[in-house]
Amino acid sequence: MNAFFALVARDLRLAFRRKAEVLSGLFFFVVVAALFPLAIGPEAATLRHIGPGVLWVGALLASMLTLPRLFENDWRDGSLEHLVLSPHPLGLLVLGKIFAHWLVSGLPLVALAPLLGLQFDLPSDALGMLALSLLLGTPVLSCIGAIGAALTLGVRGGGVLVALLVLPLFVPVLVFGAGAVEALNSGLGAQAHISILLAMLLPAVFFSPWACSAALRIALE
C-alpha cells in the first residue's frame, strides 16, 4: 500500500510542476460551458433544459483530452519499466496512477461544474445532483480511458485512437450521468441513475487496473 501512496504522491507532485498539462483540460471545460449560453441566448427555460447535457459532454471531452498522457511520460522516460519490474503488484501501481490522474483531471471538474451550472440557471438541487453524478461518473471515465491509453501506448496518433476506442464505452456513463440531473429536474428522482452509475464505477475500478497491466506489459515488449 505504501507504494500506492508513494506513486500517487509522485504523480501529484509531477502534475503540480507541469501545470500547463493539467490546466488545459480544465480550461477546455470552462470554455465549452461558457460558450454555450452565449451562443444559444438568454432564454432560461432552454438553458435549464440543455445545461446538464452540455456540462456532462464538456466534462467527458475534457477528461478525454488528458488521457493520452496518463502512461506516455512514464513510457518515454523509462519509469514504466521500473513499474513493471517492481516487486509490488502492477495492478496496484496502475490503480495509483489512475487515482492520481483522476485527482488532477477529474476532481476539479466535479468542483467546477456547479459553478458553471449557474450559467444555465440550474436550481440548487440540480447543481448538487450534477456534482454527485460527476463525482461517480468521472472515475469511471478515468478507469475506462486508462485501458485505452495503455492499449495505444507507443502508437503514432495514439490520441485519436484513444478517442475512437473509449468514446463508445463512455456513452453509458454520459447517458446515466446527464440523465440523473434530468430526472431530478423532471421530478422523477435520480436514485435509479445514481445506482447505475455506482454499478458502473465498482467493476471499472476493479477490472481496469488488471486490463491496463496486461496492456502495459505488451506495450513494453
Place this chain on the structure above:
Amino acid sequence: MSQLQAIALSCERGGRPLFAPQSFTLSPGQAMQIEGDNGSGKTSLLRMVCGLAPTASGEVRWGGQAITEVRHAFSRDLLYLGHSLGLKDELSAVENLRAASVLAGQPVGHEQALQALQAQGLGSRSHLPLRVLSQGQKRRVALARLQLSKARLWVLDEPFVALDTLAVHALQQVLRQHLQQDGLLLFTSHQAVDLGRSVLHWRLGA
C-alpha cells in the same frame, strides 16, 4: 541459492534471429560483460533476462526456477538500469531516488538518498530539478540507485556511457564492492572494465 541461468536463450527481431541460442550461468560474485556491435541484440538480451521482453526460445532461471514462476522473488532481487533512466525531469535528484526506492520495495529516507548523491559528487545539486542537470549528471543520479540498492542481481545497460573519468572510477569501485558482497552483475559495455577479478565475456553476433 541465487544463481542466474540462461538456457538456450535466443532472440528474434522482425523474424530474423539476432543471435544463436546460447546458455550461461552466473554465480554469486561473478560478473559478465556482454559485447557486440550496434544492433547485435545486447539490450534485447538484457530485457529478456529481466523478463521485460519475451524470449524467442529458451528460458531464464533465478535460483533454479523460471523467472516467470518466481516473478515476485526475482523482482525483489533485481535492479535493472536501462537506456532510459526512469528519472523525472521535474523532480529533484533526491525526490527521484526516493520514488524509485519505494517502487523497488526498499524505501530510503531523505538522508540516505542525499548521502548516495554526495558519493556521486552531486551533493550541491541534489535539490535542483533534473532538467537543469547535464546528461552525465543525470546518469550519475541513476547510478546513485546502485549504492542504495540491496538487490543481488544488477543488470546494467551501458553503465559507463557519458561518464567522466572520475565517475568511471567511482562506478567501478561500486561494482567491485557489489561483487565482493557476493552480488551478481550482468552489463553491456564497449570499453574494457577493471573489476579486480576475471569477468565472463559474451560477444554477440560474432
